[in-house]
Amino acid sequence: MTQETLRTSRIEARITPDALAIVKRAAELEGRSVSDFVVSSAQEAARRTIEETSLIRLSSEDQRRFVDLLLNPPPISPALVRAKEAHAQLFGSE
Known part of the structure; x- marks a missing residue:
């Protein structure tokens, strides 16, 4: 062909x-x-x-910050805890 x-x-x-x-x-x-x-x-x-x-392009500084946040995540905020609880009530927890 x-x-x-x-x-x-x-x-x-x-x-x-x-x-x-x-x-x-x-x-x-x-x-x-x-x-x-x-x-x-x-x-x-x-x-x-x-x-x-x-592709996501990050500066060297942004790359370091991204990796640092992955390795050392900040504490979970109260709003995120509430969102997780609301999700578990709606969809059940896994």
Whole structure:
């Protein structure tokens, strides 16, 4: 099965003539069709966006604070104790 036969969906986009000229030039430089260039560029941008939103980036100071709080958690607040008791009354304790 060729890659052509795997393509089953279509997208359309309006683009300015100047933007199209840039995309065409870039596709030519890579020796690809405009369609292939646009699809692969969109996929790469989508992957990058998903990766960036899936990661949490912390400064060195924030990393140290995070680990310190995991290793030395603060005492449980009265509000959290009340919330735990309310949860146990509603859903039963485990």
